[in-house]
Amino acid sequence: MKVPFSDYTLGAGVATALVNTSALVRRSTGEMLVDPPALSRFLDEHRIAADAVDPDRGPTQRDLTAVLALRQEVRSLLETDGEDRVAEGANALLARAGTGPRLERDAEGRWQWYVTTASRASLAEELAAMIGTGLLGVLRTLAHDRIRHCASPACDGMFVDTSKAGRRRYCMPELCGNRINVAKHRARRHSTSETR
Ligand SMILES: [Zn+2]
Numbered sequence: 001m002k003v004p005f006s007d008y009t010l011g012a013g014v015a016t017a018l019v020n021t022s023a024l025v026r027r028s029t030g031e032m033l034v035d036p037p038a039l040s041r042f043l044d045e046h047r048i049a050a051d052a053v054d055p056d057r058g059p060t061q062r063d064l065t066a067v068l069a070l071r072q073e074v075r076s077l078l079e080t081d082g083e084d085r086v087a088e089g090a091n092a093l094l095a096r097a098g099t100g101p102r103l104e105r106d107a108e109g110r111w112q113w114y115v116t117t118a119s120r121a122s123l124a125e126e127l128a129a130m131i132g133t134g135l136l137g138v139l140r141t142l143a144h145d146r147i148r149h150c151a152s153p154a155c156d157g158m159f160v161d162t163s164k165a166g167r168r169r170y171c172m173p174e175l176c177g178n179r180i181n182v183a184k185h186r187a188r189r190h191s192t193s194e195t196r
Contacts, residue, residue, distance in 0.1 A: 001051050001126040003133050005113035011134020012160040014046055019075045020171050025157040039064050052123040066124035074131055078158045083144040094132030097121035152176035
């Protein structure tokens with residue numbers, strides 16, 4: 001897999017999307033990565049071209065198990081206090097399958113830095129390299145406080161804010177930022193506390 005090194009938004013976006021597939025976050029819909037086909041849809045949705053995945057067969061059960069373990073690891077890393085420890089963790093993710101930087105031409109013919117992954121890397125290792133690259137880019141270019149908890153009282157999600165203004169508040173803006181959902185949650189909480 002070839003990950004553009006200067007475009008950290010890609011890996012940061014995958015980190016956000018992956019941690020928020022968990023049932024801990026998707027309380028209303030539950031676990032998103034329920035089986036290998038669901039993982040395949042996740043990869044398609046985020047346009048992740050993984051070398052480790054056979055395009056005809058798709059990801060395996062083993063891939064899924066490894067990706068779920070990676071998800072837990074990435075979540076812990078996002079929750080980690082201390083910029084240096086986040087950098088250390090992101091470097092470790094990248095080191096799992098990442099090989100030295102390569103300078104190659106992009107689709108427009110311009111020279112760009114890429115991080116490539118070892119040819120025998122697994123899907124989870126490729127994703128780790130992508131996410132590690134993204135988080136390192138965020139620390140380098142933006143700041144550690146771009147890694148945040150979702151502001152919705154009804155959500156335990158986390159996200160990496162790579163927006164220009166840096167004012168993102170929700171992990172899934174269309175869902176968690178939806179006032180009706182938040183109001184419904186408050187009303188539900190209110191009614192359960194009244195019946196106690
Ligand atoms: Zn959220």
